[in-house]
Amino acid sequence: MDLQVxxxxxxxxxxxxxxxxxxxLAYKAGIxxxxxxxxxxxxxxxxxxxxxKIIKALELPVPEFFNSALFN
Amino acid sequence: MDLQVxxxxxxxxxxxxxxxxxxxLAYKAGIxxxxxxxxxxxxxxxxxxxxxKIIKALELPVPEFFNSALFN
Structure with a gap:
């Protein structure tokens, strides 16, 4: 699976x-x-x-957003 | 600082x-x-x-790539 998905x-x-x-979420992110x-x-x-924009709208630090098995 | 930088x-x-x-690195990443x-x-x-492409060329799992104070 690539990063996009x-x-x-x-x-x-x-x-x-x-x-x-x-x-x-789209509204909050301005997207x-x-x-x-x-x-x-x-x-x-x-x-x-x-x-x-999306990560900020989810109110999560970037490292925490990417700290998931989804990205392995 | 935004994510791009x-x-x-x-x-x-x-x-x-x-x-x-x-x-x-550019050559290795195909960029x-x-x-x-x-x-x-x-x-x-x-x-x-x-x-x-770039993260794979650096041979690092995505979570580890983003696990840096640079992204706080």
Missing amino acids: QFGLRVKELRLKIGLSQEA DRTYMTGVETGKRNVSAKNMD | QFGLRVKELRLKIGLSQEA DRTYMTGVETGKRNVSAKNMD
């Missing part, structure tokens, strides 16, 4: 954990909802800038 | 640690050398696909 799975995992809808759908499904080759 | 600093730190030139310069200097909004 792994990133999406991790975002979804954490989003559900804090009980946010995709729309709510278009359809773009967020593409990120979570691994279809979007998400950029560092948008990763940053 | 932090990522570049971490790549440079790890590249120097294993004694690779920018050119050698253009000038693009790699842009990544290291934080000028490139690097994508997940290219992050993946």
Whole structure:
């Protein structure tokens, strides 16, 4: 699995954990909802800038966001 | 500091640690050398696909790559 897909799975995992809808997370991150759908499904080759927005919206330090077996 | 810049600093730190030139790391990652310069200097909004190539070329698990104070 490549990072693009792994990133999406991790975002979804954490989003559900804090009980946010995709729309709510997209709004909080300042990202278009359809773009967020593409990120979570691994279809979007998400950029560092948008990763940053999403991770900040999840309120997690970057090291903690990537500290998951999903990325092994 | 945003993720784009932090990522570049971490790549440079790890590249120097294993004694690779920018050119050698770019070649190993299958990425253009000038693009790699842009990544290291934080000028490139690097994508997940290219992050993946670079991290794999550094031979580090993704969680370990991001496990650095640079990302706090």
